[in-house]
Amino acid sequence: MYVRSSTATVVVVAALVGPCLAVESARAQDPLPSWNDGPSRKALTDFVAKVTTEGSREFVKPAERIAVFDNDGTLWCEQPAYVQALFVVDRIRELAKDHPEWKVTEPYKSVLTGDMQAIAASGEKGIVELVAATHAGITTAEFEALVKDWLKTARHPKFNRPYTECIYQPMRELLTFLRAKGFKTFIVSGGGVEFMRPWADETYGIPPEQVVGSSIVAKFEMRGGQPVLVKKPKIEFIDDGPGKPVGINRFIGRRPILAFGNSDGDLQMLQYTTIGPGPRLGLIVHHTDAEREFAYDRQSHFGRLDKALDEAPQRGWIVVDMKTEWKRVFPENVQKEQ
Amino acid sequence: MYVRSSTATVVVVAALVGPCLAVESARAQDPLPSWNDGPSRKALTDFVAKVTTEGSREFVKPAERIAVFDNDGTLWCEQPAYVQALFVVDRIRELAKDHPEWKVTEPYKSVLTGDMQAIAASGEKGIVELVAATHAGITTAEFEALVKDWLKTARHPKFNRPYTECIYQPMRELLTFLRAKGFKTFIVSGGGVEFMRPWADETYGIPPEQVVGSSIVAKFEMRGGQPVLVKKPKIEFIDDGPGKPVGINRFIGRRPILAFGNSDGDLQMLQYTTIGPGPRLGLIVHHTDAEREFAYDRQSHFGRLDKALDEAPQRGWIVVDMKTEWKRVFPENVQKEQ
Numbered sequence: 209m210y211v212r213s214s215t216a217t218v219v220v221v222a223a224l225v226g227p228c229l230a231v232e233s234a235r236a237q238d239p240l241p242s243w244n245d246g247p248s249r250k251a252l253t254d255f256v257a258k259v260t261t262e263g264s265r266e267f268v269k270p271a272e273r274i275a276v277f278d279n280d281g282t283l284w285c286e287q288p289a290y291v292q293a294l295f296v297v298d299r300i301r302e303l304a305k306d307h308p309e310w311k312v313t314e315p316y317k318s319v320l321t322g323d324m325q326a327i328a329a330s331g332e333k334g335i336v337e338l339v340a341a342t343h344a345g346i347t348t349a350e351f352e353a354l355v356k357d358w359l360k361t362a363r364h365p366k367f368n369r370p371y372t373e374c375i376y377q378p379m380r381e382l383l384t385f386l387r388a389k390g391f392k393t394f395i396v397s398g399g400g401v402e403f404m405r406p407w408a409d410e411t412y413g414i415p416p417e418q419v420v421g422s423s424i425v426a427k428f429e430m431r432g433g434q435p436v437l438v439k440k441p442k443i444e445f446i447d448d449g450p451g452k453p454v455g456i457n458r459f460i461g462r463r464p465i466l467a468f469g470n471s472d473g474d475l476q477m478l479q480y481t482t483i484g485p486g487p488r489l490g491l492i493v494h495h496t497d498a499e500r501e502f503a504y505d506r507q508s509h510f511g512r513l514d515k516a517l518d519e520a521p522q523r524g525w526i527v528v529d530m531k532t533e534w535k536r537v538f539p540e541n542v543q544k545e546q
Numbered sequence: 547m548y549v550r551s552s553t554a555t556v557v558v559v560a561a562l563v564g565p566c567l568a569v570e571s572a573r574a575q576d577p578l579p580s581w582n583d584g585p586s587r588k589a590l591t592d593f594v595a596k597v598t599t600e601g602s603r604e605f606v607k608p609a610e611r612i613a614v615f616d617n618d619g620t621l622w623c624e625q626p627a628y629v630q631a632l633f634v635v636d637r638i639r640e641l642a643k644d645h646p647e648w649k650v651t652e653p654y655k656s657v658l659t660g661d662m663q664a665i666a667a668s669g670e671k672g673i674v675e676l677v678a679a680t681h682a683g684i685t686t687a688e689f690e691a692l693v694k695d696w697l698k699t700a701r702h703p704k705f706n707r708p709y710t711e712c713i714y715q716p717m718r719e720l721l722t723f724l725r726a727k728g729f730k731t732f733i734v735s736g737g738g739v740e741f742m743r744p745w746a747d748e749t750y751g752i753p754p755e756q757v758v759g760s761s762i763v764a765k766f767e768m769r770g771g772q773p774v775l776v777k778k779p780k781i782e783f784i785d786d787g788p789g790k791p792v793g794i795n796r797f798i799g800r801r802p803i804l805a806f807g808n809s810d811g812d813l814q815m816l817q818y819t820t821i822g823p824g825p826r827l828g829l830i831v832h833h834t835d836a837e838r839e840f841a842y843d844r845q846s847h848f849g850r851l852d853k854a855l856d857e858a859p860q861r862g863w864i865v866v867d868m869k870t871e872w873k874r875v876f877p878e879n880v881q882k883e884q
Contacts (some may be wrong), residue, residue, distance in 0.1 A: 415799075423796060435814070435821050454766055479768070483772060
């Protein structure tokens with residue numbers, strides 16, 4: 209009786225649970241559920257299969273499976289402006305309370321009136337001045353706290369959600385998939401390294417030591433018996449364009465086998481990663497979806513994609529058509545504030 | 547019959563194999579066989595137990611278990627001179643064939659005649675010139691090949707073995723032990739990052755992306771259709787003294803919980819790592835063994851240990867007495883050439 213009863217229970221439970229498990233299992237079997245069946249998905253999965261199959265002629269040992277990702281426009285949204293630029297604007301507004309002279313002094317005046325064209329016209333000198341005013345004169349720990357606090361309340365103007373939720377779900381799945389296949393994933397971005405590190409681990413699963421970016425000079429000091437690093441108003445390194453291979457060499461110290469970008473700022477990183485012997489893959493996010501995100505390429509102020517788009521066919525770089533290849537753009541089921 | 551025979555065989559085999567397994571097992575149980583029972587060994591194992599015991603008040607999650615190690619004098623021998631300095635001398639001698647003018651030009655002349663005092667007197671200008679002549683004007687890949695080739699034939703003048711075998715066996719065991727306990731181990735050295743990366747993985751189990759060091763400028767170029775990085779005769783970053791916390795912040799992006807050094811060049815790294823809340827450990831190799839290695843501290847030209855030694859007691863840094871605390875200094879059973 210006991211045995212029979214037990215068996216019957218198992219059968220009933222199995223009948224109820226079975227279908228759920230089957231669905232779960234199907235999901236579990238597809239590590240890239242937000243990627244439609246298309247050329248990009250195929251290129252990615254074929255490449256990963258090729259380099260991870262032991263005994264294959266193109267097998268790459270795990271330590272050499274270095275994958276690098278641009279951030280702005282590749283992992284998260286960079287329109288209507290780079291998130292870090294929006295952070296600078298908010299910070300200038302905040303600090304303006306103590307700087308009445310900024311109302312009549314460029315480039316601050318243009319920031320306060322929201323004149324983006326005038327800011328752009330102020331050139332590198334203007335940008336350096338804004339970075340100095342907003343990023344320097346404080347310790348690295350203080351800056352980290354500022355970034356975290358700002359991200360808690362800032363909202364994307366079009367999507368009305370935190371910027372850390374304006375990240376691309378297909379890319380997040382790809383990062384997880386690659387790591388499960390023994391890859392080490394790095395961010396290599398023109399953005400400030402200390403602007404990205406405070407949230408990259410939680411958001412992308414990429415720890416601080418795997419984030420490469422632009423930086424300003426920092427200096428070691430003892431303050432009140434405590435060791436601190438004070439950020440100085442001096443650009444140290446621009447991790448963009450030809451700076452990206454330099455940053456990769458400096459921070460990672462070996463050549464990646466996979467690079468993913470979306471703009472001409474990624475051109476040299478794509479070249480450095482893909483030109484040479486052995487299996488290599490370069491990919492470009494093409495922003496073709498004005499409805500779900502933004503549509504832009506050759507004429508955009510932020511994330512211009514022109515030369516790299518021209519060079520893609522001859523290099524064999526995969527151009528990912530966001531509109532047709534991504535089932536969804538942003539993560540679903542995230543907390544969305546009013 | 548079959549069963550009995552089988553059992554008998556098992557008993558016999560167990561009797562034969564048992565003692566061997568017992569010895570193996572005892573070895574396996576001690577992850578630090580080259581460390582004598584002493585205060586340093588105890589401080590290390592106590593610290594690791596404390597931060598890795600879940601539920602303990604001082605538990606540190608694996609991602610935060612960052613341990614940083616100086617290289618010269620901490621992981622390998624730095625006497626009678628830094629290994630990289632000896633590389634520079636050999637390289638100048640090699641290149642002198644094409645530079646007859648070096649016989650009468652400083653600082654080359656002093657290098658060729660082996661006048662170390664005159665080289666030191668040439669100051670930073672002289673050092674920069676030597677680095678430029680020996681490290682620049684070539685690609686990063688070419689430099690890596692030079693370093694690997696040199697290490698194959700160069701021998702330590704006192705120990706007559708390759709420099710990569712003049713590494714400290716107790717430290718190698720410690721690196722392995724820490725990694726087994728979930729630590730991520732980094733080198734943070736004043737030495738050139740591109741001088742260390744070619745052999746650090748094989749020698750210490752530390753991959754290129756976990757090596758932080760000094761560097762000269764590199765520039766991205768396409769040469770004959772191939773992407774390369776060309777090393778330029780310009781110092782980019784000195785990862786020594788107050789530069790070490792800067793390098794840690796730049797490359798690792800979080801504060802370590804354990805730092806191991808041996809000289810005043812590690813003073814700020816030890817301060818940065820150990821002063822602050824939470825469990826933290828600082829250690830210093832004290833070179834006290836003139837017989838098995840070298841004995842030096844406050845007066846040494848290379849690896850001077852003076853201020854950090856004075857500061858150790860008040861900071862609680864553990865000073866490792868090489869002579870009494872290390873059972874052996876270098877690895878045994880390594881291939882030793884004539």
